[in-house]
Amino acid sequence: MLKFPIYLDYSATTPVDPRVADKMIPYLCEKFGNPASRSHAYGWEADAAVEVARVEVAALINADAKDIVWTSGATESNNLAIKGAANFYSGKGKHLITVSTEHKAVLDTMRELERQGFEVSYLAPADNGLISVEQFKQALRPDTIVASVMAVNNEIGVIQPIAELGEICRDKGIVFHVDAAQATGKMPLDMAALKVDLMSLCAHKTYGPKGIGALYVRRKPRIRLEAQIHGGGHERGLRSGTLATHQIVGMGEAFRLAREEMASENLRIGALRDRLLKGVTEIEETYVNGDLVHRVPHNLNVSFNFVEGESLIMAIKDVAVSSGSACTSASLEPSYVLRALGRSDELAHSSIRFTLGRFTTEEEIDYTVKLLHAKIAKLRELSPLWEMHQEGVDLDTVQWAAH
Amino acid sequence: MFAPVYFDHNATTPLDPAVLEAMLPYLGTRFGNASSRHDYGRAARRAIDEARSRVAAAVGAHPTEVIFTSGGSEANNLFLRGAAACLRPGLLAISAVEHPSVREPARQIVAAAQGAWRVREIKVDGEGRIDQEDYQATIAEQPRLVSVMLANNETGALHDVEALAAAARRNGAAFHSDAVQALGKVAIDFRKLNAAGVNALTLSAHKINGPKGAAALVVDKRVELQAQISGGGQERGLRSGTENVAAIVGFGLACELTCARLAAGAEKAAALRSRLEQGLLGLGARVFAAGADRLPNTSYFAVPDIEGETLVGKLDRAGFAVASGSACASAAIEPSHVMAAMGVAPEVARGAVRVSFGAGNTSEQVSEFLAALGETVFQLRRLVALAG
Numbered sequence: 001m002l003k004f005p006i007y008l009d010y011s012a013t014t015p016v017d018p019r020v021a022d023k024m025i026p027y028l029c030e031k032f033g034n035p036a037s038r039s040h041a042y043g044w045e046a047d048a049a050v051e052v053a054r055v056e057v058a059a060l061i062n063a064d065a066k067d068i069v070w071t072s073g074a075t076e077s078n079n080l081a082i083k084g085a086a087n088f089y090s091g092k093g094k095h096l097i098t099v100s101t102e103h104k105a106v107l108d109t110m111r112e113l114e115r116q117g118f119e120v121s122y123l124a125p126a127d128n129g130l131i132s133v134e135q136f137k138q139a140l141r142p143d144t145i146v147a148s149v150m151a152v153n154n155e156i157g158v159i160q161p162i163a164e165l166g167e168i169c170r171d172k173g174i175v176f177h178v179d180a181a182q183a184t185g186k187m188p189l190d191m192a193a194l195k196v197d198l199m200s201l202c203a204h205k206t207y208g209p210k211g212i213g214a215l216y217v218r219r220k221p222r223i224r225l226e227a228q229i230h231g232g233g234h235e236r237g238l239r240s241g242t243l244a245t246h247q248i249v250g251m252g253e254a255f256r257l258a259r260e261e262m263a264s265e266n267l268r269i270g271a272l273r274d275r276l277l278k279g280v281t282e283i284e285e286t287y288v289n290g291d292l293v294h295r296v297p298h299n300l301n302v303s304f305n306f307v308e309g310e311s312l313i314m315a316i317k318d319v320a321v322s323s324g325s326a327c328t329s330a331s332l333e334p335s336y337v338l339r340a341l342g343r344s345d346e347l348a349h350s351s352i353r354f355t356l357g358r359f360t361t362e363e364e365i366d367y368t369v370k371l372l373h374a375k376i377a378k379l380r381e382l383s384p385l386w387e388m389h390q391e392g393v394d395l396d397t398v399q400w401a402a403h
Numbered sequence: 404m405f406a407p408v409y410f411d412h413n414a415t416t417p418l419d420p421a422v423l424e425a426m427l428p429y430l431g432t433r434f435g436n437a438s439s440r441h442d443y444g445r446a447a448r449r450a451i452d453e454a455r456s457r458v459a460a461a462v463g464a465h466p467t468e469v470i471f472t473s474g475g476s477e478a479n480n481l482f483l484r485g486a487a488a489c490l491r492p493g494l495l496a497i498s499a500v501e502h503p504s505v506r507e508p509a510r511q512i513v514a515a516a517q518g519a520w521r522v523r524e525i526k527v528d529g530e531g532r533i534d535q536e537d538y539q540a541t542i543a544e545q546p547r548l549v550s551v552m553l554a555n556n557e558t559g560a561l562h563d564v565e566a567l568a569a570a571a572r573r574n575g576a577a578f579h580s581d582a583v584q585a586l587g588k589v590a591i592d593f594r595k596l597n598a599a600g601v602n603a604l605t606l607s608a609h610k611i612n613g614p615k616g617a618a619a620l621v622v623d624k625r626v627e628l629q630a631q632i633s634g635g636g637q638e639r640g641l642r643s644g645t646e647n648v649a650a651i652v653g654f655g656l657a658c659e660l661t662c663a664r665l666a667a668g669a670e671k672a673a674a675l676r677s678r679l680e681q682g683l684l685g686l687g688a689r690v691f692a693a694g695a696d697r698l699p700n701t702s703y704f705a706v707p708d709i710e711g712e713t714l715v716g717k718l719d720r721a722g723f724a725v726a727s728g729s730a731c732a733s734a735a736i737e738p739s740h741v742m743a744a745m746g747v748a749p750e751v752a753r754g755a756v757r758v759s760f761g762a763g764n765t766s767e768q769v770s771e772f773l774a775a776l777g778e779t780v781f782q783l784r785r786l787v788a789l790a791g
Contacts, residue, residue, distance in 0.1 A: 034411075
């Protein structure tokens with residue numbers, strides 16, 4: 001039994017796993033104490049639950065609980081990491097490095113730091129969405145203090161070479177931050193092996209609740225940060241504010257399930273994604289965005305040529321997907337990530353991001369493939385550009401008359 | 404299950420069952436990201452819009468004046484750091500009894516500015532009331548920013564923020580008030596406050612039987628703020644990040660319910676507090692800020708020669724959850740800055756215990772508490788006498 005719309009937008013957000021919700025509810029009800037209340041059982045109980053969750057979050061990335069700082073989400077973690085480190089280490093230098101395809105939470109933070117006098121290098125990825133180790137090395141300067149490269153891209157799902165980049169940064173004494181919001185539960189992350197100093201984590205992309213995230217802050221070697229939210233001194237002074245016990249418990253449980261189920265889940269989801277890929281690439285003039293090897297199993301981002309983007313989204317509204325990143329959907333500009341891969345505006349506009357997840361079924365994939373075949377054929381029938389293409393006209397040579 | 408009587412509502416409050424019901428769908432099938440353009444996303448967006456209207460209505464503000472944040476601490480930081488970043492540096496004035504989430508960002512603004520920003524703490528008297536002479540002197544220095552809380556979390560003392568803002572405005576200050584403890588306990592009319600010169604208020608859900616994780620900065624659009632969390636542009640660019648729909652929905656309903664119950668709730672709390680303080684008199688306890696206008700539910704007191712920490716520990720075992728000093732002063736052993744500002748001697752301040760009532764509390768519970776308190780004090784005094 002299909003439920004409409006079919007949800008294939010797991011990278012925008014995920015449903016809270018019922019097992020996670022079950023764990024959270026008591027902390028919304030009878031166990032409502034403020035974890036900072038040291039004077040009674042309500043507080044102690046809440047505090048104990050927070051510490052259990054901290055261990056679970058750390059365990060998913062093979063870190064120690066003491067390395068985990070609670071935040072309100074990955075956006076806040078990115079801000080804390082980048083602003084926090086840049087400001088703390090600004091005496092050593094003012095140069096920062098990042099990638100032009102990072103999430104807005106990183107890019108806008110970098111822009112803010114530029115306004116404050118820092119200099120930022122934005123590395124341009126290759127057509128497959130990946131940056132190279134060479135390119136990164138070349139961007140280094142004696143005054144580089146912080147680099148930020150996401151583990152998994154939210155739009156195209158590609159995995160950057162963070163292990164190698166970490167080695168370089170450690171060697172040069174550069175603070176290395178990784179936005180792992182889209183990575184948790186989708187690829188192994190081992191902080192004992194990775195030379196990553198700061199890592200942003202969030203719950204709602206991994207079947208946990210919205211409004212809660214964490215920042216991994218390395219203690220060996222010790223990374224220092226300037227706090228961004230000051231107050232009662234919570235989280236070792238790095239992030240003040242009453243902890244939302246139920247949300248933290250939710251994130252802990254979500255990460256525990258991710259650790260236990262990731263391997264088998266990835267196999268299942270990868271197979272479904274490949275089924276979707278096969279069905280989609282049977283359609284003419286489709287282009288997959290992003291490297292097909294270095295990518296997580298959940299993501300498929302495809303551009304459909306000779307189809308108008310908005311019409312396409314409307315035509316397939318039985319399926320909830322994304323065209324461009326959810327966080328910037330307020331504007332109808334073509335995705336800056338796809339443009340960075342070299343896609344034209346038109347092709348960028350007519351792209352769809354399909355992201356699969358824990359509750360995706362084969363039936364849903366098959367329905368989606370059928371729908372795409374039907375609707376794209378229909379839209380192309382109405383498209384004069386498609387007609388010209390079929391007649392063998394090279395559209396790049398056409399002189400379009402202005403009206 | 405051992406469930407102590409909860410007398411610590413200023414630290415946090417239990418969730419109203421109606422609020423839980425309202426939130427559950429957003430932890431279930433209505434899980435969409437509000438920025439997504441499909442049905443799931445649009446449903447989330449509508450829920451946020453509705454909650455925003457409810458929060459605004461609760462304090463007489465316009466929905467466009469409400470910026471959602473993850474907590475009261477964050478909202479205080481957003482106003483202070485955000486406004487300071489857009490103003491020419493100068494004087495920042497805060498009361499001497501502000502919550503750490505106002506004191507610490509103020510301190511940080513000064514530290515980062517290397518002399519360009521200065522902070523002045525407005526003195527309070529022995530009852531925790533703003534020292535009018537010191538306030539006038541502060542205003543005369545033409546502060547750019549002033550922050551005075553509506554109600555103090557430790558003593559419950561209320562400040563006449565409307566009058567204070569009117570005085571500050573004449574000298575061009577932007578005025579903020581941390582209303583986290585006041586919401587749901589006393590009436591708040593932002594329109595009226597704003598007309599007098601209050602530019603912003605901080606509100607928090609978990610103090611009004613709403614969920615932790617949602618709060619708001621209510622701010623007059625004429626104040627320029629620099630966003631402190633950059634990214635996808637949510638909250639009109641002032642606070643980026645995927646919205647916590649469930650908590651925001653809970654916050655909206657909690658605001659609506661709390662306003663409906665305000666008068667009756669305040670009356671009931673005041674009666675409980677009266678009963679408590681009569682009993683405290685009998686024990687020779689000193690009640691702090693008794694001479695000030697206070698929140699109806701808060702009683703901050705000390706029993707002579709009895710350590711607050713010891714007392715609350717024993718009271719917990721006797722089945723009563725109370726607080727010694729503020730919950731947020733996590734590992735501090737020093738007496739609170741509020742007590743120090745009121746000129747209370749450290750030895751006396753160390754005895755401070757806070758009782759704060761809420762919707763579920765009863766008269767019988769207060770009587771039982773007084774009995775337990777009396778018994779505990781008697782035992783502790785006996786120990787002291789035996790020891791020495």
